[in-house]
Amino acid sequence: MTVETNDDVRRRVADWWATSVSRVEPGVIELRGRPIQELLGSASLTDAIWLMLHGTLPTPRQAELLDAALVGSVDHGPHAPSIAVARMSATCGIGLNNAIANGVNVMGDVHGGAGQQCVELYTEIRDLTAAGSGLDEATRVVVERWRARSKYLPGFGHRFHPRDPRRDPLVGLVERAVADGVVAGDFLAAGLAVEAAIAPVPMNIDGATAIIYGELGFPAPLARGLFVIARSVGILAHAWEETQGGRRIKGPIPPDIRPTYRP
């Protein structure tokens, strides 16, 4: 029988929290192996996002694409639950961080998951074409498969915008990036093929950002994670504005318009 030594126990406890994301020791902070000193003054926040998720630094053109996807997701007005919930929370005597947390917490499968699902959808098309299917055929098969599961096709159609004003600028950026060899173009092809297949339902913000996240090599769940980072900016701005207004315990509608009771 071998006996666990003092150091064995310490190592085992420490290893319970082992990570390859960052290293922090007295006087040392490294993100993915890079000393923080090297990043400060040279890396943008977007570079840091890329570094933390990919382990490398992006080229300027890669960062430009990621920036566009993020900026496009920052805000969608005070009625979006992610924003409205944060604004109401901010009037209840909790910290700004707590109000932001509430906004982030509602970005679930339905409110925050369409980008993730759309990356999965595009990936299925890309995989079928990589395996030899024609693009139109792969698109038809995959769209049918998704429609059998749900009446909502993630990334397409919008209950509010007849045509999402973010679609064209984002697709245009990817088209230029493909033309310049910055990204391969498989996800762009998949997205445009789906849009053509289900016309006249247009691509929405989730369909456009899913192209970018897919082209940039982010796994599907990170599409939701990146949406969270971006939307947190809008949540912060709205929650902050709400605290400046001084309202207390803000309900969803003016207090004199009461709910109807249905026994």
Next chain:
Amino acid sequence: MTVETNDDVRRRVADWWATSVSRVEPGVIELRGRPIQELLGSASLTDAIWLMLHGTLPTPRQAELLDAALVGSVDHGPHAPSIAVARMSATCGIGLNNAIANGVNVMGDVHGGAGQQCVELYTEIRDLTAAGSGLDEATRVVVERWRARSKYLPGFGHRFHPRDPRRDPLVGLVERAVADGVVAGDFLAAGLAVEAAIAPVPMNIDGATAIIYGELGFPAPLARGLFVIARSVGILAHAWEETQGGRRIKGPIPPDIRPTYRP
């Protein structure tokens, strides 16, 4: 007696959610009055943060300072409660957004508030000097005032780093920005004066980012808000790594090392 019309009611309900942050109408998305199309491809995420909080776009040098403050706050290892809580949460069968929300939710007065408090501290020094006090005298008075309230002086000292590796690069960036007329330098002066007054306790990350946020005109509570945005990046990277490991219901220490019961 005047009667409220149909339109009056609609307007009153709509106004309950009025905002100057963004405008969203069918086919239209504006952030602080700027059409989203103009921002996509030209604005970075950091530009968007500035726009949403200040209502304008930053100059490149302003954005560089903001980027440095944000990048410096992205991560501080898996033991920071904001990270550890998110990692444990990610093993419990909740969405990535829910795990991030938990990490953000712990960034309260003690774990996430030092930057905010330090902006307040510097602001008091700046206001006293603007009113005619000498910098040393103003610093002495303000530090004494804060120490009377708490044994922790926000922004200075670190329980872990003898010298925070982020201090020098961040202070150096601000010094160059002051030299070039990018920012006025009042908050830099206050921060260095405090550090000199309480030597050898050095400035930490909160003291350094508070200089930047103060110089860039952000009100103190937004120092916490900006820290939340930055740290969300680290939270996402860590939560994602944890989900990739496949562990379920991760406790804080290995399961065979059980808590001691004290009746």
Next chain:
Amino acid sequence: MTVETNDDVRRRVADWWATSVSRVEPGVIELRGRPIQELLGSASLTDAIWLMLHGTLPTPRQAELLDAALVGSVDHGPHAPSIAVARMSATCGIGLNNAIANGVNVMGDVHGGAGQQCVELYTEIRDLTAAGSGLDEATRVVVERWRARSKYLPGFGHRFHPRDPRRDPLVGLVERAVADGVVAGDFLAAGLAVEAAIAPVPMNIDGATAIIYGELGFPAPLARGLFVIARSVGILAHAWEETQGGRRIKGPIPPDIRPTYRP
């Protein structure tokens, strides 16, 4: 063309928040149609839980069963993520409610969903037997179906207790309730049949409370909801104890035992 009147708009806005759970008007509070005055002094919290979810008041024997399921779920020690996360959160300068929220937030599919899934499993067995299958055959079919989806059978086995000390008292209570005609016994039969079929793996707390929730007519998702209510009590007690200890920014392990970095 009909014109929407003032009152139409008001009604439409109010109806957006219509509910049959409660009615609140000036001087009036009703829960499921019962004036709050009638409940105060006569109804227990458990009665109120039943009322809010079922719309009626329970008999004493029904309330006794519900109480047992709830009391059995209150706490499972400081290592459970729902508890550990709340304790760490409580040291970060956020409100007690925020710390509780974090504990509740981690009770997802993996950490808080086994009871819900087990009610579903039992329901499938009950439905098959109601449709004419023998209990053993129905159990065999359903267990196989669930095992094909996951290696974890919800409600059975425990990574920590060889035999869960809550199983026997809870099952015994239900057996007496069935003998006395308080509940029908279908879910008890299903639970015992599963336990026999997969012996020697014993039923755990989720398997036992799922029997109770099923017998008492709660839909499966409410098994998770009721677990949340019960565990909130333990979360509160632990978070409160932690705040009394005065520790700040508590990490998961003692600070001198650092994580290992793996580049």
Next chain:
Amino acid sequence: MTVETNDDVRRRVADWWATSVSRVEPGVIELRGRPIQELLGSASLTDAIWLMLHGTLPTPRQAELLDAALVGSVDHGPHAPSIAVARMSATCGIGLNNAIANGVNVMGDVHGGAGQQCVELYTEIRDLTAAGSGLDEATRVVVERWRARSKYLPGFGHRFHPRDPRRDPLVGLVERAVADGVVAGDFLAAGLAVEAAIAPVPMNIDGATAIIYGELGFPAPLARGLFVIARSVGILAHAWEETQGGRRIKGPIPPDIRPTYRP
């Protein structure tokens, strides 16, 4: 120099999570020193709440008072942010526990803290009278002190109910409990004295439950903690109802009534 042994390290790590709330070992679960088997079938949820916070079991009359305070706090309609936020959250594709967490998270100083503050207010009056002041004088002094800090006196007045329908039944229960020697009556005296001093502003639910929590020996912060437990029941019922309705991404007002933009 002494060397830390294997067991020393293990103990030190385990002690990091030491607690007197519960003990969990293989086959053993104890709440405040009581085996869970003894509680199942005999203790109500309310008894368990008392046990977890006080370390003992309540008498039936004590439990009755606690039940009344809890039942009175269960729900206040769908417009309360704690409810509205949870209902909106429940439509976004997150778990029922996540929706409940969001409701709990908003019960901060303003929305959930009045009971806690009111226990503090009553405690100050009780302490002054215990130190020899007359009740009227003590009340006058303490009310003045609180009014100097804020225009809201916690526990009194209601923006919605001219007279809170929960006040009379709760105060009546405490009066009977005082008459029967169940509780001492100091907090009841303080509450009634404040109400008389500021007439005609009546006591609200927070003022009435603060009397009960104070009489039952709960420290002020637990008044908020207990409110959270109680309100979680209403939050659950409302969130559940909302999920049954099937609405997706519910905003605060009907979608066709849009916010006004003010540039």
